[in-house]
Amino acid sequence: MVGGGKDAFIGAVHRHAAALDGRYQLVAGALSSTPERSRASGAALGLPPERSYGTWEELLAGERDREDGAEVISIVTPNHMHFPVALGAVQAGFHVVCDKPLVHTMSQAQELEAAVQAAGNVFAVTYNYSGxxxxxxxxxxVRGGQLGDIRKVIVEYHQGWLATEQHGKQADWRTDPSRSGPAGALGDIGTHAEQLVSFVTGLHLQEVAAELTRFVPGRALDxxxxxxxxxxxxxxGLLTVSQIEIGRENDLRLSVFGTQGSLSWRQENPNxxxxxxxxxxRQLLTRGGPGLGTAAxxxxxLPSGxxxxxxxxxxxxxxGVADDIWARRSGESSEVLYPTIRDGVQGVAFMERVLTSAQEGGRWTAF
Amino acid sequence: MVGGGKDAFIGAVHRHAAALDGRYQLVAGALSSTPERSRASGAALGLPPERSYGTWEELLAGERDREDGAEVISIVTPNHMHFPVALGAVQAGFHVVCDKPLVHTMSQAQELEAAVQAAGNVFAVTYNYSGxxxxxxxxxxVRGGQLGDIRKVIVEYHQGWLATEQHGKQADWRTDPSRSGPAGALGDIGTHAEQLVSFVTGLHLQEVAAELTRFVPGRALDxxxxxxxxxxxxxxGLLTVSQIEIGRENDLRLSVFGTQGSLSWRQENPNxxxxxxxxxxRQLLTRGGPGLGTAAxxxxxLPSGxxxxxxxxxxxxxxGVADDIWARRSGESSEVLYPTIRDGVQGVAFMERVLTSAQEGGRWTAF
Amino acid sequence: MVGGGKDAFIGAVHRHAAALDGRYQLVAGALSSTPERSRASGAALGLPPERSYGTWEELLAGERDREDGAEVISIVTPNHMHFPVALGAVQAGFHVVCDKPLVHTMSQAQELEAAVQAAGNVFAVTYNYSGxxxxxxxxxxVRGGQLGDIRKVIVEYHQGWLATEQHGKQADWRTDPSRSGPAGALGDIGTHAEQLVSFVTGLHLQEVAAELTRFVPGRALDxxxxxxxxxxxxxxGLLTVSQIEIGRENDLRLSVFGTQGSLSWRQENPNxxxxxxxxxxRQLLTRGGPGLGTAAxxxxxLPSGxxxxxxxxxxxxxxGVADDIWARRSGESSEVLYPTIRDGVQGVAFMERVLTSAQEGGRWTAF
Amino acid sequence: MVGGGKDAFIGAVHRHAAALDGRYQLVAGALSSTPERSRASGAALGLPPERSYGTWEELLAGERDREDGAEVISIVTPNHMHFPVALGAVQAGFHVVCDKPLVHTMSQAQELEAAVQAAGNVFAVTYNYSGxxxxxxxxxxVRGGQLGDIRKVIVEYHQGWLATEQHGKQADWRTDPSRSGPAGALGDIGTHAEQLVSFVTGLHLQEVAAELTRFVPGRALDxxxxxxxxxxxxxxGLLTVSQIEIGRENDLRLSVFGTQGSLSWRQENPNxxxxxxxxxxRQLLTRGGPGLGTAAxxxxxLPSGxxxxxxxxxxxxxxGVADDIWARRSGESSEVLYPTIRDGVQGVAFMERVLTSAQEGGRWTAF
Structure with missing residues (x-):
């Protein structure tokens, strides 16, 4: 694991998620941005000192050289570190699980995608809501045609935790262009929304007309x-995301309307x-309940309820990543449902087009 | 009452609403578009034959001449009849309650508003959700500052009843430009959404960038x-309305986000x-419950629950209209909370700007 | 109307309900417990002085003698007046709409039922939730067999407005045995719950094992x-009602479980x-929506939503009462869905058995 | 782990739960009721053959003798095996996590409690909803007095999965007295409900008047x-549990009403x-949101939402068990929030009194 030390949020989530099914073991880490804090975080998580690295470069080198070296690198740093770490990990032959948004620019995205294709390893991007x-x-x-032809999609991602000038580790880097990248809420949660639509519907986005706003005075990003x-x-379609809507916690919603039917889902009530x-x-389909297909x-x-x-x-x-790695080893092919480098690249393209449209006064901008 | 005969929907609503508090009596009607059907509908509602008129012109003339003539004219016809009937009623000295959208064009709206100002009578437009x-x-x-400065407004009005090529009285006139006017869903429910935002927030709309769609093949209006x-x-802000979202009944929602707090309300769960x-x-304020102000x-x-x-x-x-008429009679002034000709004119302006923006490719269009 | 003067709650509800469909006109009243207050309330409601009676006896006598006399007497007094007024009205030949619980004792109930049968007129009891x-x-x-055989019924009626020693007209008489009768919450809302079960399921209650509690110190009734x-x-089955559950407004709920399916309904979200x-x-049936039968x-x-x-x-x-009166006049028979004297008598029997069971330590008590 | 092999439900839950925070490792198992199936299940879970035991007796003996032997024994068998396995594990000096209901009879419960007290080790019972x-x-x-004095408690646990004569591993043993014990739904989910009330309120149950029913023909247990x-x-208080309510999944609900306030919680919407x-x-407290105390x-x-x-x-x-074991090692004392042998014994006492009351016609039965 690279990133995810003390006070990080998403690193702990990755560790819980990897542990849940007993398919992963945390064996090595470069967990913070300074060697000292990295090693302290590693010790706190019970890593042996020799695998609690000071930097990600040391981690990649060290683990590549061990016989029992790590097989998958989880990248859970602030966004600006995704590109160098991911590229390094891919080139060193590791499988990679990388947080979103993938990278800052399309040129980075394309360089990384080319490297992934060259290496031929697994590269997952944790658009976790597709899980x-x-x-x-x-x-x-939707893809089986149960809704008929899709007419309209509404995707919303409402948060309120950045409604004021926050201080704290999570708020700080997310509102700092040098670490977060060119987009604020758009990159942090807008890319989740875009990927969710794409994952569910398979529709291809052709044009966007956007408005980005910085409501909190002094904020450098939308x-x-x-x-x-x-x-x-x-x-x-319609997409709205916000981090200044007081009272909204993590309210991601998707509605898809077709000629034969429609579906609605909310992340905060996901079952x-x-x-x-x-x-x-109206029917309410419940996780584990009657009427579900094989993917669910x-x-x-767990049983329903x-x-x-x-x-x-x-x-x-x-x-899903573990399954795919095992399938590849045994030469089998498996349906890949986890988000890949493709989703990551598409997310960066989405950010770029939206930024362009907003800068040009909301002009319809093509993909 | 003009309009609201057999098979009409909104006429019956107006009659229930007027009856509920015992402040109105239905005394005369020109209830349909042909004299025969008008008189049949009047008889069915128990109107005396001499006050069950064949046409709205006869009604205005007849009632103006009676000592016990109607005082308030309710106009519940399809949209295209609002203008002539309303203008006639205002000029004949009646108070008017007219359904929305007010009229088809800004020039009609302005002519009518001038007539209302000249006559000095009550003119209400039934943007009923403000009730x-x-x-x-x-x-x-919001107006008392409890939310701080308003940053963002989301208003949605989801319906699905026109998802297919419907036939029937309600569907037919609403999708026919000659009776419904230049806008379909936009005029029918979009104007409700716009007025709700204006009523609650008092914000002035300055620009709009719009996309109108006709999803059902062969439909002449959005x-x-x-x-x-x-x-x-x-x-x-963000406004979305639809009449093709299968499964949505009459799902009008408003969310208002300020610097100090936010509010959300849904018409289908209005208490x-x-x-x-x-x-x-989070707090849930309930109608009749603790923490409410005088307006509510x-x-x-009824008590809460x-x-x-x-x-x-x-x-x-x-x-509210009845209260205002009584207050005016006794020379008192009362706070007017019911929507007036002003709201009606604003709704027509809104339709025009949205139509312009959509025709010009979603260009930001000023008010 | 007898009862329902100033500060009454349920009288105004009856007036709104009667007015809504334009089938009733309020023509006379004895609206309060003293002649003075009765006449003042009558004036406030716009009754002509000669039909704003000082007492219910005067009202019955006066209206019986008029050619245009009232046809239906609405009884909306505190409970202890139901019996004399209802008996008088029935014997004077009026149709009656009486609030619940019908009367205080089974002997009163039987006497009244006999009088109703003798007179042959309409006698409705406003178990309004069945509407x-x-x-x-x-x-x-349920009665059409869609749930199969009924196994279990849960009915709950949660209120919190009497959680403290309240003062006020509504609280006072409801907690005073001389006006409310032998039961408190049991009579006020427990009878609603019992009738709802009976109305929906048609099941016959055979035994009850009950616990009544007076939580608020000094209160004379449960x-x-x-x-x-x-x-x-x-x-x-299981029945629980309360008026001391803080935060609960008027939360009546019914669940019916059969061998083939089940239904649940909440009064606070009745659509x-x-x-x-x-x-x-799971399916959600909505009022006005698809899949409903003729009764609904x-x-x-109004349309769904x-x-x-x-x-x-x-x-x-x-x-329903008006329809039945018209049907009887024309010699037709109509399905009677409104609650009748039978429901009223059954409610009194229910109160008596529950009081017996509770007094005997929760013993199973037969009907 | 003892029990929890192929097709078991709760064993997998225990494994996920133990894995989530990285505090446990599954090192040994006797996972099924026959040696063959036990070893096959152990292999499927990746246990080394020498620690994939054929019987629980072999497991206890084998692990006790290893230097790196298991420290905690998870007992996830059908109910009838809880007593011998738990007693054996306690006497062999292991910490124990045992599923509920603890055992079949009070004499077993008391014998086991005495053994736990003698051994001085951790003994947790997985009344998991208290987590x-x-x-x-x-x-x-509640315990801090925010609701004032508690007046009323309603606890409900609604399931429908046994509404018909099911077949399958889960249904079979739960409806078989020789494996499930003397109570059906009462033991399986009623004990959860009882413990939840006790955990939240600290109230002492003094008397119960109960009705048990076997709705499905041929079923040997309630x-x-x-x-x-x-x-x-x-x-x-009021407690109702069912496994025949069609459509209900795992609908555990608790409401607590006091003199100053009330609380309601539903397991299916637990945040x-x-x-x-x-x-x-009304206030809605959300997990991770504002207004929560230290226990939550x-x-x-994760953050709210x-x-x-x-x-x-x-x-x-x-x-919590892991924390307590570590605290004991270092001689510290920690607040124990996980359910202990005491909760387990109390659950058995609850079952016995309820069975007695029901057999005696719903008589109030004292604890």
Whole structure:
């Protein structure tokens, strides 16, 4: 693991997610931005001193040379470190699980994608919401035609934790362009929203007309973004994300409307999928309940009514990566449901087009 | 009453709403578009034959000449008849309650507004959602500064009943430009959404960037509209309305986010107002419950937990009109909370700007 | 109308309910317990002085003698006046709408029932919750066998407004045995719960084991009641009502479980009926939505998503009475869905058995 | 681990829960009721052959003799094996985590409790719902006096998965007295409900009046139980559990009503705690959100809005056990929040009294 030391949020999530199904062991880390803090964090997590590295370069070199070296590198640093660490890990022959957004620019994204293709290893990007069983159910239903042709998609991601000038580790780097990249809320959560739409519907985004806003005085990056979307095939969409909506916690919602039916899902109540059909009563599909397809069933650990949540969904990404690594070893092919370098590149393209549209006064901007 | 005969939807609502508080009596009608059907509908409603008129012109003339003539004319026709009937009623000295959208064009709107100002009578437009007690509570809180400065507004109006090529009286005229006017869903429900934002926040809409869509093949008017909004003072907004979202019934929602707090309200669950403050647990304000201001209390008939709903809110508009007429008679002034000709004109302006923006490729269009 | 003067709660509800569909006109009243206050209340409601009576005896006599006299007497007094007024009205030949609980004792109930049978007129008891469209839908489904054989019923009625020693007109008489009768919460809301079960399921209550509690110090009547129920045919049940549950407003809930499916309904969200079938996804039936039977449709005024609520349900009782009176006049028979003297008598029997069981230490007590 | 082999449900839950925080490693198992199946299950879970034992006796003997032997024995067998395995493990000096209900009879319970006291080791019973952060918040609030004196408690546990004659491993042993013990739904989920009340409120159950029912023909044990409760200090309660309520998944609910406020919590939506105070708007406390005490905070891994659920709550029991073992080693004392042998014994006492009351016709039966 690179990043994820003391006071980090997402590093601990990755560790829980990797541990849940017993498919991973944390064997080495370069957990912070200074060697001292890295080693202290490693000790706190019980890593042996010789595998608690001071820097990520040392980690890659050290683990590559061990017979029992790490097989998968988890990258959970602030965004600006994704590119060098990921590129290094890929080139050193590791499988990689990298947090989102992938990198800052399209040129970085393309360079990294080329390296991944050259290396031929697994590269997952933790768009973790695609790991929820009912998100996978939605995907199976939409792609199987149960909604008919898709007409409209609404995706929202509401947060409020940056409504004031926050201080603290999480807020600081996310509002600092040198570490967060060119986008604020757009990059942090807008890319999740975009990937969720793409994962579920398979629609291709063709044009976007966007408005980015910085509501908190003095903030260097957008903390709110709204945009109209046009997809291939005539579907239309709406995406809004915010980190200044007081009272909203982590309220990611998706609604997909087709000619035959529609679906709605909310991350904060993730064990229910609302399914409407033409001229029929609303149905509530529940994780583990009747009426679900194989994708949801395979991503489910517990019977219905025993809720699963964020870590379990996140673990589905990690376990999917483990399955794929094992399948590759035995020469089998497996359906890959975890987000890959492709999703990561698409997320960077999305950020760039949205930034362009917003800078040009909301002009419809093509992909 | 003009319009509202057999098979009409909104006419019956107006009659229930006017009856609820015992402040109105239905005394005369020209209830349909042909004299025969008008008189048949009047008979069915128990009107005396001499006051069950064949045409609206006869009604205005007949009632003006009676000593016990009607005092208030309710106009509940399809949209294209609003202008001539309203103008006639105003010029004949009646108070008027007219359905929305007010008229088809700004020139009609301005002519009508001038006539209303000249006559000096009451002219209400039934933007009925502003009659809900908790909508009035939201208005009082926002305008009293409880949310701080408003940053963002999201208003949504989701319906699905026009998802297919419907036939039937309600669907037919609403999708026919000659009767519905230049806008479809935008005029029918988009104007409700716009007025709700204006009523609650008092923000002035300055620019709009819009996308209108006709999803159902062969439809002559938009059945879906989404747009980005810019308000005076730097607030931003998002408005989406649709009549093709399968499974959505009459799902009007408003969220208002300020620097100190936020509010959310849903028409389908109208007795709860969600109130969030910075760093404090969410509060649920309930109609009739603790913590409400005078506006909500005055619009409330029943104790908390005894739900009030659509007709009761609609009745608050009618009763507000009755109160105002009585206040004017006794030379008193009363706070007017019911929507007036001003709201009606603003709605027509809104339609025009949105149509312009959409026709010009989503260009930001100023008010 | 007898009772329902200034500061009364339920009288105004009856007036709204009667007015809503335009089937009733308030023509006379004896609205309070003293002649002076009665006449003042009558004047405030716009009754002509000669029909604003000082006492209920004067009202019955006066209206009986008028050619245009009242046809239906609404009794909305505190409970202890139900018996004399109802008996007088029935014997004077009026149709009667009487609030619940019907009377204080079984001997009163039987005397009144005999009088009603002798007179042959309409006698409705305002168990108003049976007027909700989706309650009628539930009845139709249960009685039509859609749930299979009924196994278990849970009915709850949670209120909190008497959690402290309240003062005020509503609280005072309800906690005073001389006016409220022998039961407190049990009579006030427990009888609603019992009637709702009976209305929906048609099950016959055979035994009850009850616990009544007075939580607020100094209170003379129960403010909380819980009991186990045994029905004919082997079904079991649970009934709990309370007026000391802080935060609960008017939270009446019913769940019915059968061998093939189950239904759940909540009064505070009355436009949704939750329907579960064996091994199938949950369905949400909505008032006005797809999948409803004729009983619900006939009790519905508005399209789905345009919520109806407490007054509308109450009005369905009044309108049902009006329909029945008209049907009787024309010699037709109509299905009677409004609660009758039978329901009223059953409610008194229920109170008596529960009081007996509670006094005997929760012993199973037969009906 | 003893039990928890192929097709078991709760064994996998224990493994996820133990793994989540990285505090446990599965090192040995006797996972099924036959040696062959035990060893096959052990192999499937990656246990080394020499620690994949054929029987629990071999496991206890083998691990006791190893220097690196297991420290904690998880007992996840059907109920009838809890007693011998737990007694053996305690006497062999292991710490124990045992599923509920603890044992079949009070004499077993007392013998086991004496053994635990003699051995002085940790003995946890996985009443896992007490591990939810907001359940701990409720406990802290109730015990800290925020609700005033407790008046009424309602606890419900609704399931429907045994509504028909099921076949399958889970259903079979739970409806077989020789493996499940003398109680069906009462033991399986009623004991959870009882412990939840006790954990949150600290109230002492003094009397119970119960009705047990076997709804499914041919079933040897109750599948539904309802009862009235009397607690020390005058509080009253209601407990209902069922496994035949079609459509209900795992719907455990608790409501606690005091003289100053009330709380409500639902297991299926566990990240919200509803908090009502006298004459104040309802508050929604969210896990990780503002207004929470230390108990909830310490049981929380993720920020608000990132839901935690069943496994995370279960893991809080396991991690609490690990904390306590470490604290004991270093001679420290720690507050024990995980359920202990005491809770287990109390659950058996509860079952016995309820069975007695039900057999004696619902008589109030004392503890």
């Amino acid at each position: 929820y069983p009912l998100v996978r159910q939605a995907r199976e239903m 903390d709110d973004a709204s945009m109209l979307l046009r997809f291939g095939g005539g579907a239309r 229910v999928l609302v399914y409407d059909r033409l001229d029929a009563p 069933q395979q991503a489910t650990r 025993h809720p699963e949540a964020f870590i379990e969904a996140f673990a589905n990404i990690y376990t | 809900y007690p908790l909508v009035r509570q939201a208005r009082e809180m 059945d879906d509209a989404s747009m980005l909004l810019r308000f005076g003072g730097g607030a931003r 709860v107002l969600v109130y969030d403050r910075l760093d404090a647990p 209390q005055q619009a409330t008939r 005894h739900p009030e709903a659509f007709i009761e809110a609609f009745a608050n508009i009618y009763t | 909700y469209p989706l309650v009628r839908q539930a009845r139709e489904m 403010d909380d009641a819980s009991m186990l129920l045994r029905f004919g045919g082997g079904a079991r 949704v009926l939750v329907y579960d079938r064996l091994d199938a996804p 449709q006939q009790a519905t005024r 345009h919520p109806e609520a407490f007054i509308e349900a109450f009005a369905n009782i009044y309108t | 939810y952060p907001l359940v701990r918040q409720a406990r802290e609030m 599948d539904d139980a309802s009862m009235l409760l009397r607690f020390g200090g005058g509080a009253r 919200v705690l509803v908090y009502d105070r006298l004459d104040a708007p 905070q310490q049981a929380t891994r 990132h839901p935690e659920a069943f496994i995370e709550a279960f893991a809080n029991i396991y991690t």
